[in-house]
Amino acid sequence: MICMKKTLNIDAKLLADARAASHAATDTDTIRLGLEALVRQAAYQRLRAFRGSETMVLETRRRYDEQD
Numbered sequence: 657m658i659c660m661k662k663t664l665n666i667d668a669k670l671l672a673d674a675r676a677a678s679h680a681a682t683d684t685d686t687i688r689l690g691l692e693a694l695v696r697q698a699a700y701q702r703l704r705a706f707r708g709s710e711t712m713v714l715e716t717r718r719r720y721d722e723q724d
Contacts, residue, residue, distance in 0.1 A: 664687075671683060680686040 666687075671686060674680075674690060675683065675686040678686055678689045680689055
């Protein structure tokens with residue numbers, strides 16, 4: 657893992673709210689958790705874009721479908 661030092665201007669209240677919401681121990685952990693969440697969300701959105709794009713797939717039953 658490569659670490660870097662950066663100087664960031666972050667609103668103190670926003671950082672405090674994010675730290676409380678994430679239960680992070682440090683400001684660094686708060687920023688890391690926020691960035692990881694952003695990356696996961698972007699990957700999820702890219703995956704969602706593929707939903708329904710494959711035309712040759714047969715319909716499959718889902719776990720939440722009513723059982724016959």
